[in-house]
Amino acid sequence: MFRIPNSSTRPAGGSIPVAVPVWSVDPRTGKQREQVATEATAAEVDAAVRAAHATRAALADRDTRIALLRAAADQLEADGEAILAAADAETALGSARLTGELARTTGQLRAFADEVADGGYLDVIIDHADGSLTPPRPDLRRYKIPLGVAAVYSASNFPLAFSVPGGDTASALAAGCPVVVKAHPDHPATSELTGAALRRAAARVGLPEDVVTVVHGFEAGVELIRHPLVGAAGFTGSIRGGRALFDAAAARPAPIPFYGELGSLNPVVVTEAAAGERAGEIGGGLAGSMTMGVGQFCTKPGLVFAPAGTAGDELVDALTKKVGEAAPGVLLDGRMREAFLAGVGERAALDGVEAPVAAGPGDARTVAAGFLTVAADRLAAEGPHDLLLEECFGPLTVVVRYTDADQITAVLSRLPGNLTATLHLSEAEGAGDGGQGGRLLAELTPIAGRILVNGWPTGVAVTPAQHHGGPYPATTSTSTSVGVTAIERWLRPVSYQSAPPALLPPELREDNPLGLPRRVDGRREH
Known part of the structure; x- marks a missing residue:
């Protein structure tokens, strides 16, 4: 697990850094279980984001990302006994509920691996040059590329499926975005265990472990949304907390997308x-x-x-x-x-x-x-x-x-x-x-x-047709956080016009070397 060393904060009027412990607490008793980490300072968040940013090239290969997502699911299952025990001790959600949540978490990791393998999420469109049109059409080739480092803010009520190894992290990695997760204070031990599992999975497939990093602390979350190398953020939590982060994302010198799930009456x-x-x-x-x-x-x-x-x-x-x-x-x-x-x-x-x-x-x-x-x-x-x-x-x-x-x-x-x-x-x-x-x-x-x-809304099927989002304040965007279309949040489209064939990325080359589904001159090719 990535441990940021010497985590500290400077007390008012003092000069000696003081480490701020992060404790795991049992909600059934209110008692501290163990110290599992220390809060990250601004300098340490900066180091984490820069380390994540440096892994982008390694994540660019689709086959490697597919292997990472599948290895992550395997590793979470291998570590499942310890993860479930920690999650129950920190949330009181019970073994049956958490066992199902772990299965959902590993299932969605594998679903995103399948989505990356399919390649349709790249939305490849090619329009060949046509001088007979009015006005004439140049050669245009469009697909989607990752936004960069993703900041993920863990949810309190889903310590697995909407936290460190959850849908935001899985979809961002699938898109090719390294992730820095701000752990939720209600389940820091679970966050450490699941973060370690994801990092071991990365190492197993030959990726730098820093494709996923976990940080702790309220101020770490604030610093994370402000970091210039963070390209987008995902959040699940309260209206008050989500709106504050949304406003901070919009107030940056270069605003970034903020995908927040905030509250719902249903x-x-x-x-x-x-x-x-x-x-x-x-x-x-x-x-x-x-x-x-x-x-x-x-x-x-x-x-x-x-x-x-x-x-x-x-x-x-x-x-x-x-x-x-x-x-x-x-x-x-x-x-x-x-x-x-x-x-x-x-x-x-x-x-x-x-x-x-x-x-x-x-x-x-x-x-x-x-x-x-x-x-x-x-x-x-x-x-x-x-x-x-x-x-x-x-x-x-x-x-x-x-x-x-x-x-x-x-x-x-x-x-x-x-x-x-x-x-x-x-x-x-x-x-x-x-x-x-x-x-x-x-x-x-x-x-x-x-x-x-004639049904009930509790229980959200993880399928391609699912939409887990809604008008504000349910969410701050029109995207979903459940289902494979959640990958769209971490991508942006780019078009190449009249680019020399030899310089085109393989996804856009005429012979389609990657075998991607695409639309060429208005017709679907599979």
Whole structure:
């Protein structure tokens, strides 16, 4: 593992560097487990970025990158027992959840290897010169090249799939970008172990280990986004933290792309007909989704529209029963627990808000799941109830009781951007009878990146057609952070006009020596 030596900070008024330790903490007890690293200073971040930058030429070979991604997956699996033990000790997410997350992480590494092997991500386009056109067309050849060093900011709630070895790192390496990862303070030991695995994989395939480097510390993250050799950044976390980094990326002398996933309510609309058909099923499914992982999924359904009549009452009754049966759980750290409890209290104190199951403290370290209900007309116009339209991270959801479709429309029109939006329809509505399904689907589409029908948003399939993103503040861009198209974030197009054939990169040569899929004079070639 790359260890930046002599990590230190200069105390105010002093001259002797003092190392700032990075501790692994058990969220189940709040006790420190071990010191695993020290925070990186500005000079050490600079050294890490420059070392990463120096590996770009070594990463340029596609076959080598394919080997790296596959070796990384193999190494993570080989080190899996130690990685899973550390991750559970630092996050309290449990062995079953983390085992699945490790499989997802290695699977997406291999998926990106396959994408690089396919070559379609390079988007090769060749337009031959044609003097008969008006105006005449020169010879133009276009493909995509890597942006440079990628800064990756790890997520708290996914210590593997959205952290050091996760999708941002995998997609950046696949594109040919070396990576410097700012580890999340909630799981530094896991970050060290997974970073070491990636570096060993690099060495196995003949690459410099500095294609992946891990640094720790808040100030290290700030220095990283400002570094002139960083070409793009990926982030998963809070709106406040992500927006600060986004603004810093834009304020640089040369601004860079910042791919941030910041926050999401993930609204769910249940039609009256759907509730009439399967109120119990929907209520139980909602309970399972909003309490999954102690409500710490970015796709947790946080705002649910249910009818005000008898069918809606039955749905709420089913939700009450299932949420009431959920065992208290441990959040990722004490700060999140305090923020959750404060957020629950503020929301529950609003006029007209009821709590059929009160969320709150379980014991000194856990929280209990719950949900709130409110009439839709409270949210139709600006006011104190706008707090209910903000994400509350943890096992809480808000059920909005509506009396007609116009109330749904009024509240949906006030929502910020989301990762997902879900629609529960009756069998007849799904078949197109009555027209309500199509209208609601059209209203949900502008506010989310993934629209689900008769399902639940927790659980994100890692497939080429997946889109994990959405309008701000769900994300700061139109890109996805899940699926192989995430590679596009780390690339930029470049065209060569009338370049001598001998000087062209192999990807653009006439005889296509690399066998890449491409479009030539408007026709696809495979």
